[in-house]
Each structure stands twice: as C-alpha cells, then as structure tokens.
Amino acid sequence: MSLRFHNTLTLRMEEFAPQDGKTVRMYTCGPTVWNYVHIGNLRTFASQDILRRWLRYRGWELRHAMNLTDVDDRIIQQAAEAGQTIYDYTAGYAAAFFEDTAKVRLEKPEIVCKATDHIGDMVDVIQQLEKNGCTYVSEGSVYFRITGFPEYGKLSHTRFEGNKAGARVDTDKYDKENARDFVLWKARKEGEHFWDSQLGAGRPGWHIECSAMAMKYLGETLDIHAGGVDLVFPHHENEIAQAEAASGKPFARFWLHTEHLMVEGQTMSKSLGNFYTLRDLLEKGHSPESLRYLLLSVPYRKQLNFTFDGLRSAATAIDRLRNFELRLHTARFDEGVDALMEERAAKAISQFEAALDDDLNTAEALGAVFEYVREVNTAMDAGGFRDGNRVGAGNLLAKFDAIFDVLRPTVAGNAISDDEIEKLSAERTQAKKAKNFARSDEIRNLLLAQGVVLEDTKEGVRWKRK
C-alpha cells in the first residue's frame, strides 16, 4: 500500500511522494517564543514528529525547516513590560522550547530559523511583490492586496466576495483598501523595535516570515507544509498568497493540519483554568512519555480530549508494552523457532505499516501492536514461543519504538544505579531462601521507594524502573 495524506488544499486523500523522488522538503510553523510550550502546542508538534519519523521510515530523506517567531505584537509588548530587548526576552523561551520538546522526544528539524535573522529575506520577497503589483502603501505600512490574487481562499475553501460582512471583520481599519488585506511591513511605531530597510523603518508582518524562510531554505515549491488547524486561515492562506504572487509557482503540494486538543471537553484557555504547559504536568509527577503516548494515540486529524484520566491510562498502556519487552529479554524459552510466531510478527508489522501509511493512523497502528503482544504473551505462557523468535519480536518492537518512542523510561539523574539494584535484589533472594520474609519485604519496599519494582517470576527475579 502506498503512503497517503489528507491534503487540506483538496480535502482529499492523496498519494504522497517528494517532487524529486528522494528528499522531502517540509516546512512547519513553529512556536512563538513568548511562553513555555503548552500541551496543545505539543499535540501539533508531536503529530509532526510522527510525520518526520514515518517519512524517514519509508525511505525518504528529510529537509525540514521550522521557524521560531521571535518578533510580534505580544513579544514587543511583553518585552517592554519586562524592560528587556526582544532578543533577551525570547532567548530564554527559545531555549526552553527545545528542552521541553526533547523531553517528549521530538526530533529537532534539520533547519530551525528565527524570524529576526531573516528580515532581509522578507524585505526581498516584499519588494518582489511590489514589482508584481500586489502591494500598496498606506500610512507608511506596506499591504498585500488580495483582490490581486484571484486564488485567495483556496486553502480555507472560502469565497470571500460571497461572505457576509460579518460582525467579526474589523470595519474600523480605514488604512486598508479591503478588510481582508493584510500587512507585509508595519511602519515603525514610537518605542517599538524596528529595522531600517528599503521599505522604510518598521518591522515585518506576521505571515511574511514563513513564506520568505520556507522559500529560502526549501525552494519555491515545498512538498509538505504543516501546522495546527487554526493556522489554515488566515496564516497559511496568506503565506500562499505572498509566496505564489512572488514566485508564480505553487507554494506547497501538501498541506497537513493537526486538529486541536481540548481539555476535559473544553477549549484550553488560561481563563478557564485548564491551561497546562509540559512543565505543569511534569511537576504533577507525570512522565513525558505518557503525554507523548496520549498525544499520539488519537489520529492527528481528530480533536483530542485531554484528561488526567487519559494521561494515567496512557502510562498504564506504556507499562504493558515495557513489560512485554522485559519479558522478551529476561524469560527463558525453548530452543528453536516457531513458524507461527514468525508469521504473527510479520503480520503485525505489515498492519502497523499499513495503518501509518493511511494518513498516519496511529490508533490503528497501536492496535496492531497490542494485538500482537497479547498473542505472543499467550504463546509464551503455553510454551509456543521459542528462543529463536526473540529476533522477530524484538524487530517489531524496534520498528514500533522508532516511531512512537515511548519504551525507554525517563530516568532521573539522581536515580539509584543498576548495580545497587542488582545487589539489593540478590540480597533479597537470599533472605527469601532463608525464609526471612521481613528482610525480603523490607528490601522490596526500599527499592519501591526508589521507583524500582521487583518481580518474582518462574525464572527468578527481574526488576524495572517505574
């Protein structure tokens, strides 16, 4: 089966392959670095992480660029309130972003580009748009004239001329010819950060950074452009208008949008008191892997309802997989290879792959893995799983974890060492043999307090970190 994605541009499933048959050129809208990442951000970024990993799994090379928005109205305002330059203000949050995303095991894109490092590139694109007659100047600011771009609205599937002049469109912006026109370059305002350019003193509008940087690093036509659903309009629509009006070429072939995360059935917002950053969850004692699993367990085009109950369920589900892996590595099996078990592993892998090929159906992919785990556990109990089957089973787990990446526990820096655990475990076994159950229970509890669980099995003791 071939790799297919749902394309927002066409609202259809389409077979995917990169233009050049080798390297996928992908752009994703990154964070505005004015705060710590929240779990809604992470839902989108996690879905893009799966996309990255799956594209590579399927043999493509990857050239993925992600922007950091480090200048906008909020940043300017908050930096001013903090008495800092925008550079000082955003540097800390940019660093925190990569610390946090690494904890939930998001791969870093090949290219990370900051808006403030690319002012000149944005000015170049705006000048090209001027040349192409798509702009006008009003009160010192440069605007994009959407009536000059007939395809405006093709991504959000909106025909603006037929649209009711709704209450939500600003009607007091006298400086624009059309309410939907958007700013490319904002004239300098007193006290605000600005750059001198051929366009005059000012700063870039929000949308231009993505068009400029994407084309600079990936060429005029991208294979994939992705982001959260809220960006479809106006951000991505405007990116298309800017890029295509400047280059005359299609900006991106595939547009992938991740649905939003809700919290307890409601929109996450600070005013509702249900707003969580990754740091909030870690402080409450939840593991980064459990959040990663939860975020990935619902396919990206479906709204995900975050609950703490769900987070705990995710942690338990991961335990089941880790227990299986531990059993696979520690239990004793009869010599030989069981053909049926090999067949089951191959079937599980093909189901797993077909699921992810189908627009990254992570829920179905997980189903294939769990079904396999249960069948193999049953076979292990019945003696049907042989020593030679370890390779096939391990291979399946490796493929699974290359994408989901949740099997390896996060171990704190001050955790008890493996050697100490082994030593205490051995002492407990001795105590048990001597029927000194008081001492053996004491050791078990002592290790439990350190987050280590001892398990008695037919073949002896095994341990794991919780």
Place this chain on the structure above:
RNA sequence: GGCGCGGUAGCCAAGUGGUAAGGCAGAGGUCUGCAAAACCUUUAUUCGCGGGUUCGAUUCCCGCCCGCGCCUCCA
C-alpha cells in the same frame, strides 16, 4: 450566515456495504510465603435520531438533533 471536523461500550478509540480492532477501568482466573508485579479470560445483537437505496448499512444518499473549531491573535 459561510467553511471544516466529529457523535461507536463507564472512559479513550479503530473500522468495513455482509454483520463491531485495540487501550484504560471493572469482573473472574493463573502464579505467589502473603503480597507485589505480571499474564490470561471476560465486558456493545450494537455504532446520535428519522427516513431512503440494497438480499443486507454502523459503513452509501436525504433530512434532523447535538458537540467542537475557524471566519479576529492563537498549535
């Protein structure tokens, strides 16, 4: 009003024109010094509601109800 997503067991959730994957929780069991941990079994005659097409629909069509998002900054 326009555009889009969704309503499947207590919760999360996959799915197909031919009779419902998987996870969590619950119940039962195996193992065990008691435990812990682990593992196994089990839990929807039914897929928001009403019509229609069909030999047959949760899956296709029409209508309706409900939830959510975007149309303004937002992942």
